[in-house]
Amino acid sequence: MTSARRRLQPAASGLALALALLALVASAAGVGYAAGQIGTSEIRNKAITTAKIRDNAVTATKVKDGSLTAKDLVREEKQRVPTFTNGGEGDCVWQPGDAVLPGLGGPTYRMDRFGRVVLTGVAIAQDGAGGDGTCNAEPGQYTDGIAFILPPAYRPAKTLLLTLGTETMVVAGPGGLVSGAVSLPPGSVWSSGSAIILDTITFEPVGSKLVAGRPGAKPTHPGLARQLGLG
Secondary structure: OOHHHHHHHHHHHHHHHHHHHHHHHHHHHHHHHHHHOOOHHHOOOOOOOHHHOOOOOOOHHHOOOOOOOHHHOOOOOOOEOOOEOOOOOOOEEEEEHHHOOOOOOOOEEEEOOOOOEEEEOEEEEEEOOOOOOOOOOOOOOHHHHEEEEOOHHHOEOOOEEEEEOOEEEEEOOOOOEEEOOEEEOOOEEEEOOOEEEOOOEEEOEOOOOOOOOOOOOOOOOHHHHHHOOOO
16 A cells, blocks of 8 residues: 555545534434424324323423313213112112202212212102111111112222211122121112211222222121121
């Protein structure tokens, strides 16, 4: 190799490197330019789905204040009116609270936009003409205390045991509630008294990822059952 050729080779190598770097910079700039030119009008409707958005990728700090309105959110479900029971024999007739005392709201249920079930209103029981003619939830007549039964999708992931004064209320989960002679079917809204107040009651329904519900019935502990007046 001649001395002149040896002198040109490093220069050629340096030139090639410079051209390669220039091409890389131009390519990166081109990508940035293209990304900046993609607007909402160029994105096909429904092209971006929840499955394509990384979890926690969209946070409160990334949403412009005032950019979301009520119409952008999932609509709230309308309130649903349950079908009342009558104690199984017509001796305990459950009805809306306002049928007995004007101004009280009747019971309703719905699922909110976050997937939680919301109960509202009041249900009141009165003696009926059938059966023994008396509305009570004493041993052997526990069906008298069932005001209504929630549909499968609106039942709690786990049975709820609530108290109101001296009365006990149960919202039975997917396995119902079994305690001795007591057997409440899944979805039962039951009270040991003659009234059920549902306002402020919300819960995760069957299938919620936030609660691990049990598919089968599990007997209530005898001590707890006695405390609640269920056995």
